[in-house]
Amino acid sequence: MTPKLPRDNAQTAGQFLAATRGDAEAKQYGDSYHLAFADHEFLSRPEVRGIRFELELLKPDLALRERAIDHTIVVFGSARFICKADAELLLAKAPDDNARLKANTALDNSHHYESAREFGHLVASYNQTQSDAHNRLHICTGGGPGIMEAANRGAFESGDLTIGLNISLPREQNPNPYITPGLAFRFHYFALRKMHFVMRARAIVVYPGGFGSFDELFEVLTLIQTKKIEPLPVVLVDAQHWQTVVRFDLLVNQELIDVADMKIIHFVDTATQAWSVIRDWYELD
Template sequence: MSPKLPINNSQTITEFLNLHKSQIAEEDSEDSYKFAFGDEAFLARRETMGIRFELELLKPDVLLKEHGIEHTISVFGSTRFISHTEALALKKKAKTPEEIAAANKSLLHSKCYESAREFGSLVAHYNATQENNFNKLHICTGGGPGIMEAANRGAFEAGDKTIGFNISLPREQQPNLYVSPGLSFRFHYFALRKMHFMLRARAIVAFPGGFGSIDELFEVLTLIQTKKVVPIPVILVGKDYWNEMIRFKQMVEFGVIDEEDMQTIHFSETAQEAWQVIQDWYQLG
């Protein structure tokens, strides 16, 4: 006869409350009598900010582990880029000079969208060759539209798990349709969101983007420069854009960064080139 020893003898709070629902009724009780962990108004107070920080750090970490996500590639880029198909439809409908100019710009930028989509697909096809979760690299984005949607979409269409770290904004950013069920997270604090972008990241791929993308990129570069993290490849897609936006060479010449700080930065023009950098860095074959 095999022993029937319990794994542990404690009950979760959910189990306890389900067992004793009839004796524990809080719905109509005053705020002070509510369980602290179930009192949303209390948890939203300034004094409990530290607890909210901890929860935003802990929840994604626990759920990602449950899904077997060990390694990610964080992809940054503009929310404003749309697919080639959408851009063509926009151009077809354009009537005024302003609409035609906007449609042409969208068509030009759609190349970035399609490149991010291809990159997601390349990563997903690599994962399909790996049986061990520890060898897989999953696409992780901010979960919104534009480049984020494109990278998630490429991986999703190839049948892979994809992750989205969304953020609460004045105009709520809705999760894109290509984040896997159970892997779409919503953050209130940018700092915790950026921390999660890095915790499992084995590479950063940045497409052209605005303030948010540049903020995320510089956070990564600062962490690498100050040796807070092990160096990882940082791939900037679109050399002309990035050299125009951030004059790295001039920063080195001016002495505000060292040549050594450039060692993890790689420029690429295509999804295949970006993926090749990661393959070479980790000898993925």
Template sequence: MTQKDLQDRRFYKAKQEAKFAKDLTPETPQTLSKSYKLAFQDSEFLLREELRPVRFQLELLKPEMLLDEAAVASTLVIYGSARIPAPDAVDALFANATDDRERTIAERMKEKSQYYEEARKLAQLASSSHIKDEDGKRHFVVCSGGGPSIMEAANRGARDVGADTIGLNIVLPHEQAPNEYVTPDLSFRFHYFALRKMHFLLRARAVAVFPGGFGTFDEFFELLTLVQTGKIEPMPILLFGKQFWERVVNFEELMLEGVISPKDLDLFQMVETAEQAWAEIVAFYDLEECD
């Protein structure tokens, strides 16, 4: 036998077998039955309750494999609200306000609108660093939830400087499409929140948390819990907007109540600007030596 013969596959690839099944199968009562479909092509079968563990595995594997193939070694994850408007869209909130509560909301949204630009700037800074390891894999690739507002700003900042950027969308009862700035081949869609949150952190080397609601709090506090309990190594966790965070969460009182320790207050840093946040990341990893 030749060397070529030894290296050749003896079985057809699944893709080839699927083509055979499509092109060569005659139509009979037996072949038209659902039971005759190849299991991996039978979506009705894959969506059965009993197949949930398989779907978990597929949702873990697909992004992992594609990010590996795209040479993404690490990410800068940017969390934040899907509701904060860009500065040029704030006036519409005031125009539509009909009572004092809505005017208060509009005023506070105006305060937070600056963070759209800060998220965009931070993504520009990270994406312009062009940090690669010796294998050519890329670091601090910007990753967001792929939606509007702060997430859009993050992906937009990376696009501004011609860099790839990741979006991790989730299927929701209402429409949630990827924003236009996500790199198409790095745009992922999840069914399971748990798997989406896992992919946020598998490659994360820094996380910026902008003002947000339930989803942002969920992601932020899970990250704090993982670092606090030693499940993952510490990393820069940067909270944008000291006034917002101190108004909505009293971290000092949590510590004084005894439910967290004083050292837990050091798990994150408050920042106001993209430059401050990037400086924290640079200092944490001593990135000056990577130039």
């Protein structure tokens, strides 16, 4: 028979609030009578920003710990790419030349979506061979559409846990539907979101993307170069694209970065190659 011993003598704040009538009393005594942690207006003040930082750090961390998620592979890339089937449908319905041009561009770029989806599947397939949850690697993205959706989708369709770190924006970005319920997190602060990207990251996989993808990529490269985090593989998918848009060789030749800085960067063309880099780096079975 299991002893029914309490884990903690204290009531939770939720239990306490449910058992009291603080709101009714606040109407009599004013907003100052609200409990501090239940006062949204107080928590939104600029002076309380530091506490909000701590909350955005702590909430996802506790949820990930409770799921025994210790290791992630973070996938960055454009939010604009769509899957091949959707691109073909877009082309079929294009009403004019301009729409057909855009649809053809979407179709040309759809191979990136399909590659990220395949990569998510490869990672999930590895996890199925690991009986210990603490040895698994889980796909983590920014939680939006495009490459983020594709990587989450590949893992989700294979029955794996997937993580999305969404950000609140003026134009609302909703989480994609391939994030495990309970593992979709919403951030206000980019800095705390970035911190969560790297806290558990064991590899960074980056597909072609815009300003946001560049920001995320170079943030990680800077953290590694300045030894704020341990070295980890940074995998750039579509070698020709990356070697064209960023002249890493020129930076080395002009001694703006060291040759050693390039040892963590891996240029690949396929999802299988990206996964092989990570497997070799960590000597995975």
